[in-house]
Amino acid sequence: MTAQTTRVCFELRIRPELVDDYVACHTPVRADMLAEIFAAGRRNYSLFFGERGQLIGYYETDDDAAAQAFLAASPIAAAWEAEMAPFFRDLDGRPDQAATALTEIFHLADQLANVGSSASPRSGAASAASPVPEAGSAASAPTEGARS
Numbered sequence: 001m002t003a004q005t006t007r008v009c010f011e012l013r014i015r016p017e018l019v020d021d022y023v024a025c026h027t028p029v030r031a032d033m034l035a036e037i038f039a040a041g042r043r044n045y046s047l048f049f050g051e052r053g054q055l056i057g058y059y060e061t062d063d064d065a066a067a068q069a070f071l072a073a074s075p076i077a078a079a080w081e082a083e084m085a086p087f088f089r090d091l092d093g094r095p096d097q098a099a100t101a102l103t104e105i106f107h108l109a110d111q112l113a114n115v116g117s118s119a120s121p122r123s124g125a126a127s128a129a130s131p132v133p134e135a136g137s138a139a140s141a142p143t144e145g146a147r148s
Contacts, residue, residue, distance in 0.1 A: 006064050007107070010099035013089045014053040022087045023049075033080045040070040040077075053089070057099065071096055 014022050026047065028034075037045060045059035061067045071077040072094075081094040088095050 004062050005060050006062070007058070007060050007104060008064055009056065009058045009102040009104065011102055012055045012057070012091065012095055012099050014049075014055050014087050015089050016053040018087045019049065019053060022055075022084075025084065025087075030080070032076050036071065036074050036076045036080075040067040040074075042067050056102075068097065 041061045041063060042059040043061065046057070048056045048058075050056060077096065078094075081096050084095050085091075091098055
């Protein structure tokens with residue numbers, strides 16, 4: 001990830017009685033829509049379900065405003081979002097344009113970089129006996145099933 005990459009996380013609400021149908025529409029997403037998302041500049045895009053229809057989305061982009069504008073002007077995205085709109089509750093507008101953005105409060109790589117550059121790590125932080133791994137090293141790679 002470059003310094004200019006923006007991480008975007010958002011929340012939407014799916015009508016609980018339509019969750020199975022929503023999942024079916026995303027298993028898999030149509031190839032033309034996948035291509036539009038990619039062309040818009042979004043990458044590392046994931047959707048996650050929570051309880052009672054909660055949907056959390058995450059993606060990375062170098063210019064979120066440009067990605068939003070590209071998709072807003074795309075006939076392919078407009079058709080997809082029109083198909084998806086009935087699945088959502090409490091939403092005014094297109095799902096891709098009206099989702100509630102979430103505020104990032106923690107990012108491991110950023111904090112590891114700050115620990116590596118700080119002169120005096122906090123008590124309980126990394127020591128010579130338990131060094132903080134460099135971001136991207138094998139020691140910093142997540143293990144299967146790891147959760148925050």
